[in-house]
Every structure is written in structure tokens, then in C-alpha cells.
Amino acid sequence: MNASKPFPLNAWYAAAWCHEIGRELSARTICGKNVVLYRLTDGVIAALEDACWHRLLPLSLGHLKGDDVMCGYHGLVFNSAGRCTYMPAQKTINPSACVRVYPVAERHRLVWLWPGDPALADPAKIPNFHWNDGTQWLGEGGTFYQLKCDYRLVIDNLMDLTHETYVHAGSIGDEAITAAPFDVTHTGDTATMTRWMIDIEPPPFWARQLGRPGRVDRWQIVTFQAPSVVVGDVGVALTGTGAPQGDRSHGANGAFLAAITPETEMTCHYFWNFVRNYRRHDAQLTKELQLAHVNGGAGVYDQDHRVLEAQQAAIDKNPRSPFYDLNIDAGALWARRLIDRMLADEQARVIANVAAE
Amino acid sequence: MAKPIEWAATRLRATRELTPDVRLFEIEPDRAFVTATPGSHIDVVVPIDGRPQLRSYSLIGPCPDGLYRIAVKRLASSRGGSIGMWRLKAGERLTISAPSNSFELSYGRPEYLLLAGGIGITPIYTMALALKQAGANFRLLYAARSRGDLALADELARHIGERLQLFVGEEGQRIDIAGEIAQLDRRGELYVCGPFGMLEATRRLWYDAGRPVAHLRYETFSNAGNFADASFKIRIPRLGLEVDVPANRSMLEALEDAGVDMIFGCRRGECGLCVLPILEASAPVDHRDVFFSSEEQATNGKLCTCVSRAASGCITVDTPDRMPTQRHSPTSLSCRA
Structure with a gap:
């Protein structure tokens, strides 16, 4: 619930300058949400919840593995859609394992992030x-x-x-x-x-x-x-x-x-x-x-x-x-x-x- | 390390039959209604054989009126949840958990395929409405045994129109899952909820098609298996124990009831914490978990005691208990040979 928070969540907020986000993991807190930002190999920016599904270590302490993020604790890997793609010591992947993904868009030399309901994230609402x-x-x-x-x-x-x-x-x-x-x-x-x-x-x-x-x-x-x-x-x-x-x-x-x-x-x-x-x-x-x-x-x-x-x-x-x-x-x-x-x-x-x- | 469950007192406001076997429950919380994302479920405390037990049900949303809605199929062979739920009358008190989600819908994919079988429509229904609202490119294929079993089909048709395709088993209609997977955008996601056979087939065909594992989405609670639930016996030579597992109890529950110290996590066949080694089995082992690969399951080396069971007869397992002295109270033993 967001009743007492002084900021709406369903809005685009500047999270970084475009030039600050590259092929490494950058941590930000936006509206109380811990986020890790990085650029995919095709240049698109991804923003994931900065906490591993498993033991909550910030993913930003891990490292990039292609377009995915590997947790720096036990090696779980999450793709840019937040889905776990690797778990150690087992042949399958727990289907529940995922981290939140935040809608992001680059515009006006800034990276804008939508911390609220992703279904409502319309890029047309990015501020002028x-x-x-x-x-x-x-x-x-x-x-x-x-x-x-x-x-x-x-x-x-x-x-x-x-x-x-x-x-x-x-x-x-x-x-x-x-x-x-x-x-x-x-x-x-x-x-x-x-x-x-x-x-x-x-x-x-x-x-x-x-x-x-x-x-x-x-x-x-x-x-x-x-x-x-x-x-x-x-x-x-x-x-x-x-x-x-x-x-x-x-x-x-x-x-x-x-x-x-x-x-x-x-x-x-x-x-x-x-x-x-x-x-x-x-x-x-x-x-x-x-x-x-x-x-x-x-x-x-x-x-x-x-x-x-x-x-x-x-x-x-x-x-x-x-x-x-x-x-x-x-x-x-x-x-x-x-x-x-x-x-x-x-x-x-x-x-x-x-x-x- | 799951978060502790937050319980809420509620009242069953009304029920309504969606099909002859599927009943809709409208649940009104005493206090604040907690919003839920598509794919969320609540745990309901259901009285089964006189004792309260937890059952998970997907929420049917959106719920603009602040009521939680779930649908429960009456299953004679189930572990008792459905019968307990069907006994409830409007006005009765119910304890439920706050909604949580282990079947999260992601946005922004180029294409989505939703597969639903029977009562598996409940989370898929909410996803379809959310994807429609988001303007996403998606289709919903919904199969049931008979036309009368297609709960929520009219509402769906009204909301998503031609994105919905219905398949009636007794009219010889089958979803061509392999063909549908082949058509799906390479970056697309498939969400499936339905009977065990549908989930197993979809998983196999998805892997065979070389699709990214992470793009197949499903959840696992309340899975039935390849065999109907029947009673069977567990033997644990290390503890000198025999435990009867009734048809409506899981192996894990029966072991806990018998005082066997068990470790567990998800209790729905995902995490692999309640796994025990199989020493011998007199009947087929019905693996219902998604923790082991199908190759691992085929070796019958271990099983997930929370969901998997023996089809009948007796299964002999080991436990990690290395206590020098027997802790189990004799009264809790059931040593009939």
C-alpha cells in the first residue's frame, strides 16, 4: 500500500543519465525501490529489482553474464525479464524464481523508470x-x-x-x-x-x-x-x-x-x-x-x-x-x-x- | 526464507456455480483489501476432516469491488480441499492469507500464448484481462472436457473476443501445443495452467523446441499426478517406522503427523528441500514435482515428499535422521504390517 508515501508510484522518474548506464551493473533507489540497471548487448536498458530471489543479496553486487545478471552469492542467474535462468546444483529451475522488472525508457538523454504498476507504464507519459x-x-x-x-x-x-x-x-x-x-x-x-x-x-x-x-x-x-x-x-x-x-x-x-x-x-x-x-x-x-x-x-x-x-x-x-x-x-x-x-x-x-x- | 504469511479474517459473502463442478467464492475481508497482480493466489484455511488445512487458490480479478474471488472445482479424488470448500455456506467466517504471487505476469514481451486447461483458467483469466488492458499481443487457448466445463468462457469472450479459442475434449478438439509453440515469437512467453498432463506435455514440447526455459511460465500448486490419489504405506527402516498415507494427505504431511522430523520449503514440488531417497517401491512412483528433471524422475532415486506419492502399495525411503536414540513416540507410530 502506498497510502502514506509522499510520491505517486505510477509515474516516470529519471533514474540515471543515459551515459551512466553501460555494460556494468548500476544500483539506484527510486521511490524506495532498489533497482539494478544495465545495458543489454543490443543497447537496450534493463532494470531489475536489486535483490536476488534466493537470499536477497543485491544483484548489483554480482556481475553481468551476457544479457543476464549473475548473483554474486550463489550464482543464480536472472535474465532481463527477471526470470531465473540458472540455479546451482539442480537440473531444473524453480518456476517461482523471478525478480521484479521495472519498465524503463531512454528519452531526452535520461533513463526514465516507472516504479508502479507495469501495466500502466505508457512511454507517452514520459515528461516533456x-x-x-x-x-x-x-x-x-x-x-x-x-x-x-x-x-x-x-x-x-x-x-x-x-x-x-x-x-x-x-x-x-x-x-x-x-x-x-x-x-x-x-x-x-x-x-x-x-x-x-x-x-x-x-x-x-x-x-x-x-x-x-x-x-x-x-x-x-x-x-x-x-x-x-x-x-x-x-x-x-x-x-x-x-x-x-x-x-x-x-x-x-x-x-x-x-x-x-x-x-x-x-x-x-x-x-x-x-x-x-x-x-x-x-x-x-x-x-x-x-x-x-x-x-x-x-x-x-x-x-x-x-x-x-x-x-x-x-x-x-x-x-x-x-x-x-x-x-x-x-x-x-x-x-x-x-x-x-x-x-x-x-x-x-x-x-x-x-x-x- | 519465505516471508511469514499475513492472515486476514474474512467472510464468505456469496457463492455461485460457474459450471456444475466449479463454484465461485466471493470473499469479503474484514479489513483492508490488498490488491493483487495477475497470477496471484491466496491461501485459504479449509477445514478438512475436522482439522484446518491450507489450500491455495488463484485469484480471479480484477476485483474493483474489493472482494477476493476464487473458483474451486469439486473433485471427489482430491486431498479434501474442494469438498471442504464446497461445504462452506455464504456468511461463514474464513481465514485467508494476503495475496502472493508465484506466477507473475511480465509485460513488454512481443507475444504471449496463454494455455488453460479446465479449472486452470483461474489465473489465466486475470492475465488475459491484464494483457488486453496493456494492449499486448496475446492469445488464450482454453481446453476443457465438455462445453459445460468451460468456466468463465463467456466473460472471457466478452473481454478478449477473438483472442480466445476454446477446445472441447469430448468433441474431439485438442490444442496443438507443439504447433502453437512453433508459431510463437522467439522472444514470446507461454503461460500454462491446467492438469498435470497438460503441464508435463507443454514443458516437454517447450524444451524439445529449444525455447528458453525462463520463457515458459507455470505454477505448481494443487497438481494432480499421473495416478489418482490413493492411500499407500511408507516404510522407513532406519527409524523402524511404517506410516500410512491417506489419499487426502501428502507424504510430507503423513511423515510430519508421525513425528518424523522433516525439512521443507515451498511444499509444492519446486524447491527440493523435502526430498527423500527411495530405497524400494512396490508400485509406480507418481512424481508430481518440477524440481527433478524427467530423467532424474525416471531413475526413481529420490522424490519430493510434498507432492509426489506412490500410486498404491508401499514405498521404502530413508531419512536424514542420524539421532543416536529414537525420539519418536510409540503412540504416533503405525506399525501394522
């Missing part, structure tokens, strides 16, 4: 994360694995960018953010926070990206896709050149990408990227932008990392029920509302016995 494809938009990106906070704290963080003013002062932070009005809209599975800051001095980061002097219009259009993907369309354009009306040709446009995957109820994996559609062949810029976000504690996301873990630690110590909300939290609250609806639907399904654990 095309900014990460490495074609139109460029950026390297990375992952904070095992970030020590509830995944929803990361969503809160990204759905309300007033925090930039205080957490990221000196780079993207700016008093103008807190001064500008914002608008929150939603659909059945998305929530969008839109904020335009008209005719302002660009903050240092964006002044560098624009590379031209002058006052700017700055935008932040942040869209949450339930349950755990956030894409922020951000940038600046010289003021008066029509950016709010749709002409961004006199500006610099980037997007921050976040696929936040619950690892456990109290930890998550934060797959991030910052991509841009300008100076796309400038490898030096790609590197600089990467370092601007994650740089041994000095990057923008390092600052978030510190805040998020400290916030979770404080929540653990102060079980006040749970927060007070401000008007700036509207985007985050809509995101949480959509997650809660998914959880309620899933619970209803469980009761209706259509889905299954």
Missing part, C-alpha cells in the same frame, strides 16, 4: 524534457544523487524564485524579483509561474550572458509537470524590444531543467541542467555555465543544496505542521496540489484493485 536533448538547447548538466531532503522541497524551491534574491545574491539574485508581480496558472497536470520584470538593471549573471549594455526585461516562466519535473524558461532581453510580446531576438534565453526523483521519503535525486540556445558552439561557455551552477560548493545549485538539506534537517527537528505559506508559494502549492491529486487517484485505484503493488 526535450530541452535536455542536446540538440536545440545546449548544456551539460549533472545530478545531485541522494540529496537529503523530501523531493517536494526541491519543487518548492524551483516554483518560487524569490529565493534567488537571498540564496543567489550576486549572480542571479536581484531585488527586482521580489518587487515584480507574478502569475500562477495550472492545467490538470502542470502548474506555471510567470514573472516579468520590466526595465530593470540585469543581475550580474544575465548581464554577462547578454553581453550588451543596457536595461532589460527579465522573465521567469517556470512550469511544473506532475509529479516531479520542472522546466524554467528564463532570460533577459533589452527593454523595449518586445520580449513580453514574444520577440526575444534581442535577448539571451536559457532554461533550467529539473527532474527530481524521490529516492526515499526523505531523500531524492536531483537531475539538473542549465541549457541555452545562444552561442551554442562555445564550449568554454558551456563549461562556465556548468561551473556557475555546480562548483564544489560555490555554484548556484550548491547554494540550493545547502539550503534544502538544512531545511529538511530543521523540519525533522521541528515537526510543526508543517509550514506557513506566503503568497509567493502559490506555484509550489499548485504543484503540491497536483501531486496530492495523483496520490489520491492512485489510492483510489489501489482500492479499486486495478493497479497493484
Whole structure:
């Protein structure tokens, strides 16, 4: 039963970058499920329950044998469909012997995994994360694995960018953010926070990206896709050149990408990227932008990392029920509302016995 | 190292005949209904000859109304489970286990062949509905002795239409298992549930066709064998014991009843833990396990005491008991020669 879990299981979650999964066994915990991932000889990725049927040793401690996984304890072998294909010291195979298989799909340079009912795993439901494809938009990106906070704290963080003013002062932070009005809209599975800051001095980061002097219009259009993907369309354009009306040709446009995957109820994996559609062949810029976000504690996301873990630690110590909300939290609250609806639907399904654990 | 069974108090809400011999039981749990994946079963505590015994029955799903459904065929020759179940009346209390699954359906295969014989339709029915919902490429071949024995056939036809093909034995219709296997996609899976003969034939033809062992899926509980259940006698010279095995008890149960210390695992012929060496047998040994290969079974060197039995007469076995002194209480012995 999933009643008390803060994350829906019937959803696609980023489990790894495609380049991280090869011809060796990689262990991940996704929504509390221990999973071992590997690539078959034909290149397709398989994801099995990371526990041998026999004595539960993690299969990730074993090794690959062709397209199969051999347990590192007693040599049981499981194929990519989770079926046991070899048992030691007997001529037959116990027909009950299998491990769970998780639906996986590669899209947008990430490996997406469906921890819930495999019958419901429709690849058409993989979040729209095309900014990460490495074609139109460029950026390297990375992952904070095992970030020590509830995944929803990361969503809160990204759905309300007033925090930039205080957490990221000196780079993207700016008093103008807190001064500008914002608008929150939603659909059945998305929530969008839109904020335009008209005719302002660009903050240092964006002044560098624009590379031209002058006052700017700055935008932040942040869209949450339930349950755990956030894409922020951000940038600046010289003021008066029509950016709010749709002409961004006199500006610099980037997007921050976040696929936040619950690892456990109290930890998550934060797959991030910052991509841009300008100076796309400038490898030096790609590197600089990467370092601007994650740089041994000095990057923008390092600052978030510190805040998020400290916030979770404080929540653990102060079980006040749970927060007070401000008007700036509207985007985050809509995101949480959509997650809660998914959880309620899933619970209803469980009761209706259509889905299954 | 199976997980401990979680028991649930339930009430038998209603019964209904699916065929003259197959009765559907609708079981309402007192507390939370636990969802089950296709292929799952529950263990039911059935009173047999006045003592509670466990019988496993596949769940017939999906159960959107929160009731567990099982179907039980009335078998005169069975080990008593079916008669005990058929005696139950609506409203009676029943203890059941939480659902568990040793016949898990996998998704994403390019093709599926489902084979069902008689009451073996129960897990296959749920799988067929799940595969239909998942948009999978599958067919269900369902055989029974007579048209009237085809439980759930109308419901199936309504849900899966032409993916269902029926075979009526007394009308001379037989499933061409070998031909069907030959047609199946090389990466396809076959799920079979039916009488022992059907399972044995399917296993043999699958191996003969050189198909991957792991792609043939079946489960083994409540298997009948090549011979009807009859009483027989076990002799254990090492312990100076003779044990009578009634027709409705397994060898393992009879040995346990007699105080013989036995080790066991699955109790359905899969794991090989309750195996004993055969020293002599006066009648054919009815191997009903899937632990030994057919070659191993043919040598009659050992048997799985949880499911296999002697067709009649007497079977002499050894045990691993090397205790210096006899522990068995004389009252539990049955030493009639």
C-alpha cells in the first residue's frame, strides 16, 4: 500500500543519465525501490529489482553474464525479464524464481523508470524534457544523487524564485524579483509561474550572458509537470524590444531543467541542467555555465543544496505542521496540489484493485 | 526464507456455480483489501476432516469491488480441499492469507500464448484481462472436457473476443501445443495452467523446441499426478517406522503427523528441500514435482515428499535422521504390517 508515501508510484522518474548506464551493473533507489540497471548487448536498458530471489543479496553486487545478471552469492542467474535462468546444483529451475522488472525508457538523454504498476507504464507519459536533448538547447548538466531532503522541497524551491534574491545574491539574485508581480496558472497536470520584470538593471549573471549594455526585461516562466519535473524558461532581453510580446531576438534565453526523483521519503535525486540556445558552439561557455551552477560548493545549485538539506534537517527537528505559506508559494502549492491529486487517484485505484503493488 | 504469511479474517459473502463442478467464492475481508497482480493466489484455511488445512487458490480479478474471488472445482479424488470448500455456506467466517504471487505476469514481451486447461483458467483469466488492458499481443487457448466445463468462457469472450479459442475434449478438439509453440515469437512467453498432463506435455514440447526455459511460465500448486490419489504405506527402516498415507494427505504431511522430523520449503514440488531417497517401491512412483528433471524422475532415486506419492502399495525411503536414540513416540507410530 502506498497510502502514506509522499510520491505517486505510477509515474516516470529519471533514474540515471543515459551515459551512466553501460555494460556494468548500476544500483539506484527510486521511490524506495532498489533497482539494478544495465545495458543489454543490443543497447537496450534493463532494470531489475536489486535483490536476488534466493537470499536477497543485491544483484548489483554480482556481475553481468551476457544479457543476464549473475548473483554474486550463489550464482543464480536472472535474465532481463527477471526470470531465473540458472540455479546451482539442480537440473531444473524453480518456476517461482523471478525478480521484479521495472519498465524503463531512454528519452531526452535520461533513463526514465516507472516504479508502479507495469501495466500502466505508457512511454507517452514520459515528461516533456526535450530541452535536455542536446540538440536545440545546449548544456551539460549533472545530478545531485541522494540529496537529503523530501523531493517536494526541491519543487518548492524551483516554483518560487524569490529565493534567488537571498540564496543567489550576486549572480542571479536581484531585488527586482521580489518587487515584480507574478502569475500562477495550472492545467490538470502542470502548474506555471510567470514573472516579468520590466526595465530593470540585469543581475550580474544575465548581464554577462547578454553581453550588451543596457536595461532589460527579465522573465521567469517556470512550469511544473506532475509529479516531479520542472522546466524554467528564463532570460533577459533589452527593454523595449518586445520580449513580453514574444520577440526575444534581442535577448539571451536559457532554461533550467529539473527532474527530481524521490529516492526515499526523505531523500531524492536531483537531475539538473542549465541549457541555452545562444552561442551554442562555445564550449568554454558551456563549461562556465556548468561551473556557475555546480562548483564544489560555490555554484548556484550548491547554494540550493545547502539550503534544502538544512531545511529538511530543521523540519525533522521541528515537526510543526508543517509550514506557513506566503503568497509567493502559490506555484509550489499548485504543484503540491497536483501531486496530492495523483496520490489520491492512485489510492483510489489501489482500492479499486486495478493497479497493484 | 519465505516471508511469514499475513492472515486476514474474512467472510464468505456469496457463492455461485460457474459450471456444475466449479463454484465461485466471493470473499469479503474484514479489513483492508490488498490488491493483487495477475497470477496471484491466496491461501485459504479449509477445514478438512475436522482439522484446518491450507489450500491455495488463484485469484480471479480484477476485483474493483474489493472482494477476493476464487473458483474451486469439486473433485471427489482430491486431498479434501474442494469438498471442504464446497461445504462452506455464504456468511461463514474464513481465514485467508494476503495475496502472493508465484506466477507473475511480465509485460513488454512481443507475444504471449496463454494455455488453460479446465479449472486452470483461474489465473489465466486475470492475465488475459491484464494483457488486453496493456494492449499486448496475446492469445488464450482454453481446453476443457465438455462445453459445460468451460468456466468463465463467456466473460472471457466478452473481454478478449477473438483472442480466445476454446477446445472441447469430448468433441474431439485438442490444442496443438507443439504447433502453437512453433508459431510463437522467439522472444514470446507461454503461460500454462491446467492438469498435470497438460503441464508435463507443454514443458516437454517447450524444451524439445529449444525455447528458453525462463520463457515458459507455470505454477505448481494443487497438481494432480499421473495416478489418482490413493492411500499407500511408507516404510522407513532406519527409524523402524511404517506410516500410512491417506489419499487426502501428502507424504510430507503423513511423515510430519508421525513425528518424523522433516525439512521443507515451498511444499509444492519446486524447491527440493523435502526430498527423500527411495530405497524400494512396490508400485509406480507418481512424481508430481518440477524440481527433478524427467530423467532424474525416471531413475526413481529420490522424490519430493510434498507432492509426489506412490500410486498404491508401499514405498521404502530413508531419512536424514542420524539421532543416536529414537525420539519418536510409540503412540504416533503405525506399525501394522
